[in-house]
Amino acid sequence: IKIFSNKRILIFLFSFLLVDMVIGQDAMINIQSRNAISLNGQWNVIIDPTGVGEWLQVWLEKRPQKKTDFFEYSFDGGPVLKVPGDFNSQKSELTFFEGTVWYRKKFNYTIQNEKRLFLHFGAVNYIADVYLNGEKLGIHEGGFTPFQFEITNKVKSGINSIVVKTNNVRQKNGLPGLGYDWFNYGGITRDVNIIETGKTYIQDYSIQLKKGSLNTVSGWIQLDGLQLEQKIEIKIPELNIQYKTKSDKKGLAPVDFSSGFELWSPENPKLYKVIIKSETDSVSENIGFRNIEVKEGKVLLNNHPIFLKAVNIHEENPYKGARAYSRDDANLLLKAAKELGCNLVRLAHYPHNENMIREAERMGLMIWSELPVYQHIDFADSTVPVKMDRMLGEMIRRDKNRCGVVVWSLSNETYPSTPNRDKALVELTKKCKALDSVRLITHVINSQKYLSNSFELWDTLYRHSDLVSINEYAGWYVPWQGKPSDVKWKVVCPEKPVFISEFGGEALFGSDYGPADEAAYWTEEYQEKIYIDQVKMFNTVPNLSGVCPWLLFDYRSLSRLHPVYQKGYNRKGLLSEKGDKKKAWYIMKVYYNKK
Ligand code: GCB
Incomplete structure (x- = not known):
């Protein structure tokens, strides 16, 4: 009863009205070159499945002063979690957790008059409410982009305390929305830094x-x-x-x-x-x-036509079953892409961490960076375009000096095309062009018709793309409608280069598949056959400028329920989550070698 007293309710509502509108400030770029104090490491946490910490005002970190005082929370004496890192993979009781975890970190600081100070987050999934010494700095929504708060006038000399409420509950009007085929890793998933600058800084x-x-x-x-x-x-x-x-x-x-x-x-x-x-x-x-362009149905890099030998990658360390964030994680994923013979990585379906981008660029991999404007976006909700805009700005801001990034992908599979979707995505495209006029822009579409062995790519969103990007799963979700080598194409923008941004099928690595008739569908042989057929079909695609299998490694997804073949994994990897090469890997490798 005490917890829900009227006074508390009023304070809660009042503070909500006053400060909850402060959203994370635009983050400075190139934090690697700044004077930074890392706040990575162990943070104390409170796991809060019902969200009651909001009523308890845990950010105030109250401590009993006298014997009759009591507070039903404490960061001290509780569990700790490593930052950066998702919470799901760190504690078994959090494996499937989608909810609130409060994080607390203390740091020591000596005020210097000529300095400004910023609290910088690489990313927090999905909503972060940030407090310093009991005062709310603001909130940030979006799980994959950086944000900061200036704390120059708020920090004190001595011990300071930061509290972050992280919440990864799916939002109907979120980006992504309620449904998506990857694991919803929550928490402070990327680096946290305090950055010191002069009074005027770059x-x-x-x-x-x-x-x-x-x-x-x-x-x-x-x-x-x-x-x-x-x-x-x-x-x-x-x-x-x-x-x-x-x-x-x-x-x-x-x-x-x-x-x-x-x-x-x-x-x-x-x-x-x-x-x-x-x-x-x-x-x-x-x-x-470098220069990237499309001309006469081709992609040109530095004025020369280039075939995009790509692979899709999720931001997951397959060996750990955890969100990838470190340079080592990036190297594990990118080396496999290199070994396959790739020259481009499609970082699906949200902006990956900066280590991925910088390492890929250093290794000679072009990068496709994408917004989590995925299936099930609530385009009818008026806040959605505002969020898209903000996320677009944050993605471009961070990576616009990475020449390795050649494609901004603004959406994936937003079918059906409604007037709200079209309006929002056309507007988003215009904004992207205004922010960055040098890279290619695309929307990934899967609304095509495939009848009588003929693909019809009709979606008008293609008019706003430099690349005609198509996800097609012939041989898996959709049966072949004739010989793969005889497929016909009708494309709404025939002058543009076509990129097969996804294709493939699932296979469990190994040979023990149970009853033969049922098993056929999940075998390496079946997946291999899909790849053999797809390669035949590629020859039929007009202006084909690249292909991109779905995907490099098997990865965790809560939508994959088959108890024998999937066990909570999307098995469309060319590699298992342990790094075993499936038969289809070799088909792709040979194809890329020849190209
Ligand atoms: C798709 C989606 C991708 C899924 C994949 C699948 O079209 O873009 O996110 O994971 O298909 O495996 O169904």
């Missing part, structure tokens, strides 16, 4: 080749702080570049210079050390230069 910049150019960089630098007008220099020592520019009253400096760059490509993933120096700040990072 917050953001865009340094990439201008569309269509192989030698001219066109971009901008954005300062944040009080001294916005500054002289700024970009140095690329290896090229003897010392480019000077100036920021205006709004802290924005134009960037425009030319040089003879050694261009980035999968064969030669050349990166240059680039230093950006203002009067009050300096950051550096490795940046590559």
Whole structure:
């Protein structure tokens, strides 16, 4: 009774109205090059299945002062979880948990007058409410993109305490929505850092080749702080570049210079050390230069046609059955993609962590980055387009200087096409173009008709894509309608390159399949046959610019219920979750070798 007293209800409602509207601020980029205090490591947690911690106001971390005081929560003496890392894979009682976990971390700080301080999160799935020393900083929605809060005037000298309420309950109007075919790993899944900057700092910049150019960089630098007008220099020592520019009253400096760059490509993933120096700040990072375009039905990289030899990857360490986040996790996944012969990874179906992006770029893998605008999105809900916009901004902001990223994929399988969907996704495409004019944009579609062995790609969303991306599961969800080598195609935008963004089927690695008649469907041989047929079919596709099997490793999914063959895994991997190569792997590898 005490817990739900009227006073508490009023305080709760009042605080909700006052502060819950503060959303995470746009995160600074290239945190790797900043003065950071890592808050990774063990955090104390309170597991809160019913959400009662909200009523108890656990962020206040109250402690009894006298014998008659009591509070029905405490971070001290309770469980701990590792950050970064999902909570599901760390404790067996949390395996299938979708709910609230409160995290608490203390840090020591000495205030320095000339500094600003930011609390930066790589990502929290799905909603994060963040508190510092009992005061709410704000909230962030979206499980795969970074956000920050400035805490310059809120931090104190000595011990400070951060509390984060994480909640991964599926939302009807969330991104993704209620249904999706991957594991809903919750918690603080990426790095947490406190970042120290000067009073005016280099917050953001865009340094990439201008569309269509192989030698001219066109971009901008954005300062944040009080001294916005500054002289700024970009140095690329290896090229003897010392480019000077100036920021205006709004802290924005134009960037425009030319040089003879050694261009980035999968064969030669050349990166240059680039230093950006203002009067009050300096950051550096490795940046590559390349040009990606579509022309006459082909994808061109640095003016040469390229066939996209891709593979789909989820952000999961298959060996651990956990959300991937580290460089080691990235290497495990990307090395397998390299071994298959890939030159592109489709990072499905949400923006992956920065280690994945940076490692892929370093290894010579082009990257396809995607928004979690997946099946079951509630386009009729007016908040959805707002969330899409915000997530788009956060995805592009973080990775726009990664030349390895060549495709922004804005949606996957949003069929049926309704006026709300079309409006929202066309608007989103326009916004994406305005934010980044140099990369390819696509929407992945599975609304095609496949009748009388003929595919008809009719979806009008293709008009807003640079690539005609199609997911088709002939041989698995849909039976072949004739010989794979005789398939006919009718494409709504025949002038555009076509990319088969998904195909495949499930197979359990190994040979003990139970009764032969039932088993056929889940065998490696059956999956292999699908791949053999698909490869035959690829020859029939007009303007085929690449293919992308679904997918590299078997991965955990709560929608996969078959007790013998699936056991909670989507088995469409070319590799099992233990890394065993299935027969289909070799079909794909041979195909990519020949291409
Ligand atoms: C699809 C989805 C992907 C699923 C896959 C499947 O079309 O894009 O997320 O996991 O099919 O296995 O059904």
